[in-house]
Amino acid sequence: MPELRKNILTGNQVVIAVERxxxxxxxxSDNDEFENLSEYDEKCPLCLGNEEMTPPEQFRIQSDDKWVVRAIPNKFPILSKTSEVLENNEDIFIKKNGVGIHEVLIESNKHNKSFFNMKSNDFxxxxxxxxxxxxxLLKFEFTSYVSLFKNNLKKAGASLVHSHAQIITVPIVPENIEIELRNAKEFYNSNKKNIFEFIIESELNRDERVIYNSENFSIIAPFASAYNYEVEIIFKNLSRFEKIKDTEINELSILMERLFQKYKQVLGVIPFNMIVHSLPKGRYDMDDKYNVHIHIVPRLSNQAGFELGTGIMVNAVPPENAAQYLKFDVKSEKQK
Amino acid sequence: MPELRKNILTGNQVVIAVERxxxxxxxxSDNDEFENLSEYDEKCPLCLGNEEMTPPEQFRIQSDDKWVVRAIPNKFPILSKTSEVLENNEDIFIKKNGVGIHEVLIESNKHNKSFFNMKSNDFxxxxxxxxxxxxxLLKFEFTSYVSLFKNNLKKAGASLVHSHAQIITVPIVPENIEIELRNAKEFYNSNKKNIFEFIIESELNRDERVIYNSENFSIIAPFASAYNYEVEIIFKNLSRFEKIKDTEINELSILMERLFQKYKQVLGVIPFNMIVHSLPKGRYDMDDKYNVHIHIVPRLSNQAGFELGTGIMVNAVPPENAAQYLKFDVKSEKQK
Known part of the structure; x- marks a missing residue:
């Protein structure tokens, strides 16, 4: 029997279509885009040695005299950097200038590295x-919200195969984030409890959708997963990504290595999006009511007319099954 | 300069990324799925002569002793038909049985017909x-909302190439529709005017995004188009699709023939979704505040991490440009 489920944080509705x-x-996945890649591609602007193909670098981490990761401006930004935000609302036509910064975050100096073969020190x-x-980017005056995301492979919207993420500042708080903030606040006011803490507790109690639970992170297949094999990494003690501690980075690096190895084992090298949700600039009233969380969204099927028309997503993989397949254990598997 | 625009009916935000x-x-489109099709495909369950491959027919229109369109149950429904709706809300895990009817609406008895080569009598x-x-389907007790949509070609989610639409009854009012109803009601209360009438008037005044305007329909490229070459057909005098009059069907058939010919001329045979938005069962208070509208959403680019994470869509085709390309005139082009 199919089920209609509701995500209490986002309000999203999903049909878990068990019959399908x-x-x-x-x-x-047949991962053909990744077959037979070598460490270096002379045409790839993100490869080590091809730095002159990109705009001037904004940040790098070095090792052995060469960069291992670096940030550059996006050559084709979706927003542009100017000094002021203009509003222009005539009648019902509400528009604003799109002021913002759009960077490409190169995640490896090797063309054939991906989240599916990286080690914890890469992460x-x-x-x-x-x-x-x-x-x-939060320091810029025109920044209201910082969106960090990753598109992996063409089907997930990537135009380059070389591993990279993107970061975009937006001069407004996006509607999706406003909804999460509103629901988190309402939940807190009604229950005197942080909604993320409550989700983690409920999921651990039930233990049907928990993939891994550590000191600082809970990794779950969300109850109302909108996508096949969707995974959420919830930070237990953090409301703003920019405040992440070294100990948390160390822990998360190990978990990401394990999670993507598990994904590869179960599904192969898949197209996916990764999205970081973190508090907007300011909004200090929300620090105790909101937690950073990272969505990992495999792109294994297409949204079609029903989803676009109703907003109800259809998912043919119950998250309980996804969690069983993706479950891992850091200690025991390391001992093998 | 890119612009951030807001859709006043849906609340959706979009970046019109002029730089891109x-x-x-x-x-x-290279429309390879449509190349070299013949009128009949022996493996296609939707072809004339292959009726035994489908579940029993629910409806047909005949001509010359054979069906020309017919409705059948979907063999792989996303919801199932049972007699009761069970709710089961434990803690934060809010779910319902997915009770509903899911039909396939076969739009032609010929395998090689599509919206791009159909005539007004087909429509x-x-x-x-x-x-x-x-x-x-509105007569079933468990129906709260009827969603009618069409997925054309694989990239838009279609698994069969033979022209068809789908209709699904849902036991709830989908979130997307609730939002439209809420915004339409608020607009009416503040402005004492139907929001669709106001949109039509404003668009006709400005004449930048109007594709065609007739007695009963306005066809526009929406101000905050979320997709490249998105088109909306707004019904001027109808709040519920099931009440459409013969005169309106006649008029709309001609407009659809012309619109899809124009699409083909400009973009080729493209993957697209078509979605009918109509009032939910009941909700009689909304009859003067809401109009039926049909979205036509070409699927020429992928949503990626930014769109999924923020809900802000990115569109590299200003709707003003789309309207200029798609504009048509029924009379003058008929005279040619």
Missing amino acids: SKRPSDLK NNILRMYKNRFEK | SKRPSDLK NNILRMYKNRFEK
């Missing part, structure tokens, strides 16, 4: 770059 | 079938 239920083997450098860019 | 602006030739039959299925 899919096993991992139905979804396995460590990446997370330290993410933190630095969050800190830096 | 695309001409129609950048987006032209006439299709619209009459849509009306019949709306009327019929």
Whole structure:
């Protein structure tokens, strides 16, 4: 029997379409974009040695005299950097200038590295770059919100195969974030409890959708997963990504290595999006009511007319099944 | 300069990314799925002569002793038909049984017909079938909302190439519709005016995004188009699709023939979704505040991490440009 489920944080509705239920083997990716890549591609602007193909670098982490990760401006930004925000609301046509910064975060100096073959020290450098860019871009006066995300492979919207993320500042708080803040605040006011703490407690109690739980992170397949094999990494003690501590970076690096190894084992090298949700600039009233969380969204099927028309997502993989397949244990698997 | 625009009906935000602006030739579809099709495909369950491959027919329109359009149950429904709706809300895990009917609406008895080569009399039959299925499915007690949509080609989520739409009854009012109803009601209360009438008037005054305007329909490229070459057909005198009159069907059939010919001329045979938005069952208080509208959403680019994470869509084709390319005139072009 299919189920209609509701995400209490986002308000999103989803049909878990059990009758159409899919096993991992139905979804396995052919990952042809990743086959036969070598460490260096002379045409790739993100490769080590091709730095002159990109605009001037904004940040790097070095090792052995060469960069290992670096941040550069996006050559084709979706927003532009200017000094003022103009509003122009005529009748019902409400518009604003799109002022913002759009950077590409190069996650490796090697063309054939991906989240599916990186080690924890690779993730460590990446997370330290993410933190630095969050800190830096939040300082611009016109920044209201910083969106950090990653598109992996064409089907997830990537135009380059070389591992990279993107960071964009927006001069407004996006509607999706406003909704999460509103729901988190209402939940706090009604229950005198942080909604993320409550989700973590409930999920641990039930233990049907927990993939891994550590000191600072809970990794779950969300109850109302909108996408097949969607995973959420909830930070237990952090409301703003830019405040992430070294101990948390170290812990998360190990978890990311393990999680993506597990994904590869179960589904192959898949197209996916990764999205960091963190508090907007200011909003200090929300620090005790909101937690940073990272969405990992495999792109194994297309949204179609029903989803676009109703906003109700259809997911043929119950998150309980996804969690069973993706479950891992850091200690025991290390001992093997 | 990119612009951030807001849709006053849905609340959706969009970046019109002029810097990345695309001409129609950048987006032209290669339509390989449609090349070399013949009228009949022996493996296609939707073809004339293959009726035994589908579940029992629910509706047909005949001509010359054979069906020209027909409705059948979907073999893989996303919701199932049972007699009761069970609710089961434990803690924060809010779920309901997914009770509903899911039909496939076969739009032609020929395998190689598509919206891009159909004539107005084909559209006439299709619209009459849509009306019949709306009327019929609204009668089920468990129906709260009827969603009618079409996925054209794989990239838009279609698994069969033979022209068809789908209709699904849902036991709740979907969140997207609730938001439209709420915004339409608030607009009416503040402005003593139907929001759709106001949009039509404003668009006709400005004449930048109008594609065609007739007695009963306004066809526009929406101000905050979330997708490249998105088009909206707004019904001027109708709040519920099932009440569509024969004169309106006749008029709309001609407009659909012209609009899709124009699409083909500008962009080729493209993947697209079509979505009908109509009032939920009941809600009689909304009849003067809401109009039926049909979204036509080409799927020429992918949503990626930024869109998923923020809800802000990015569109590299200003709707003003889309409208200029898609503009048509029924009379003058008929005289040619």
